[in-house]
Amino acid sequence: MRPKITLKKIAKEFNVSISTVSKALKDSHEIGIELKEKINTYAKLHHYKPNSLAVRLQNQQSKVIGIVIPNIVHHFFSTVIQGIEEVTNENGYNVMICLSNESFDKEVMNIGMLSNGSVDGLIVSMSKETQRNNSYDHINELIDNDFPLVMFDRVKEELKCDKVIIDDVNGSLNATDHLIEIGCKKIALITTPSHVTVGQLRRKGYVNALQKKGVQVDLDLIAEIDERQNIQDQIEELFEEQEFDGIFAVNEVYAVTAMNIARNRGLNIPEDISIIGFTDGPISKLAIPPLTTVVQHGFSMGKQAAQLLLKRIESKVSYEPQKVVLSTNLKIRKSTKSV
Amino acid sequence: MRPKITLKKIAKEFNVSISTVSKALKDSHEIGIELKEKINTYAKLHHYKPNSLAVRLQNQQSKVIGIVIPNIVHHFFSTVIQGIEEVTNENGYNVMICLSNESFDKEVMNIGMLSNGSVDGLIVSMSKETQRNNSYDHINELIDNDFPLVMFDRVKEELKCDKVIIDDVNGSLNATDHLIEIGCKKIALITTPSHVTVGQLRRKGYVNALQKKGVQVDLDLIAEIDERQNIQDQIEELFEEQEFDGIFAVNEVYAVTAMNIARNRGLNIPEDISIIGFTDGPISKLAIPPLTTVVQHGFSMGKQAAQLLLKRIESKVSYEPQKVVLSTNLKIRKSTKSV
């Protein structure tokens, strides 16, 4: 790469001092108008741009915020990132994204890397492995140092940091309620293993809804999908062993997979069986029939997380951790009977 | 945020010089074993981590590579990012992602920002607006400065930089060929406006395939979708006005949307009409019937792009731009008749 042009070189070119050049480029009134013009045209010609590392070191802030997420090939997460990008950019920050790929070790490494002055603050959503391990030393270290941090979606309640979460319990409570209202008598739940917090919360909403209506919760109607195995087979198994006329699934893929299996078994949707998914993405919209879903507003989540973080970064004083809970809404399409 | 612990502070703590501490932490043989131990435990205790901005400024390299892409909420792009992440991480680099949101101005800004020493190299895929404007000064500036750059997918042939592209022409040629082989007589093409290079190339493959078989290309069978309008309506219009028994669509969404419209119109798939999409993602897999697609290997694309870039960054001498062309393969599922 061609050596970068620096203040020093420009200074040498005109036989002036570095600070003169620096001021000239900033259009300081202290510098002679002629000299300023010469320096500026020269700089423009050579595409001078201040070395951002130097500037950032000087200012003791990087103007970049770090994002550590488990995965990016996932409509929800990429939506959140878009939201984050939007508000950080508006405020002159850039983002640095690191993927943990659901691995605890990578998450720890990423957070370690980024918090070394690379970024001014961190937005993180935990990997499944971290949640399974239940170890949060890497997060607590940040918190102990008052490092600006906001967690979103996959959070740990006990951690003393800003958080943005979806109201998972109410989202699935409403979904389950809706299934009951349209007349479903036996509602299956397709969820994650219990260590995934959002899965757990959505399960809670499902259970609460049933209990509120005095319906006995039948554990056999609950399938916990282990993603290390074949998803389709596991859902198929549920159909083999149980009978039901409603399904609530904690994500798009489970929901659409279930819908496809149902159809293959000769069931009509929504006449024979109504299905609701959680998370609204392209899969749900294009499914046949279009899937009724609990819409979680990823974009808005990203924006809020970024706002919390910037507030924290830019605040001189420290204040209590804040928690933002985003409510969901039910997008009724064609995979559920009408009331 | 609690003030970061620095070499200086540790030095003061032990009444030694900064350089002694620096060496001690690097386990230099020049330092007394006792002092070394004391310093190291102290550092560990206080979670000392070298300020990466300072280190990077010193080394004149950031060990981060920048990615500028139009969009992240898109399965293909996020797959590419995963690939990039994988190889850069293996080599001790981090990634910084900036989204242009298909805007020319944002793309120019992002590239400007990142190339100021923030990153050691850039991987970019152009925004649609850039392609429409046909202006590449921002890219050429990088090239003129020998700034390490690799473009992928949405590239401009004339630009003298490393590139990784999909063999779009052959991919769609094969797809169209396949439709012909299974007996389709009239094949519609659902594509992008012609300024989108990949759309143009895929159209070329379609045209070539037809011509090779001596089939006359009927322009009325080609729909160019303007994404600023309603996609569904535009495809619907094609069905209204034309008759055909095969469809080749340049992406998943167009393909599945077309498939759904066809079904709504009482057509059986694949008996009455066969459909192939370009790009293989979750939508295609979960569609009913599962969509036959041209698989473009995004993950591999990302890996190759990153490899080219690292090679460029780490090479002392400059060498001719390289171009990697990735071939696709046809994943036959249920939306096409069997031969």
Added chain:
DNA sequence: CTGTTAGCGCTTTCAC
């Protein structure tokens, strides 16, 4: 109007 100086946090060479 222009220059000197110190300093951001760290590394490295060279003295002692």
Added chain:
DNA sequence: GTGAAAGCGCTAACAG
């Protein structure tokens, strides 16, 4: 064995 000093590119307070 330990430290002083220079330098990475830039900014800013202070002199002249």
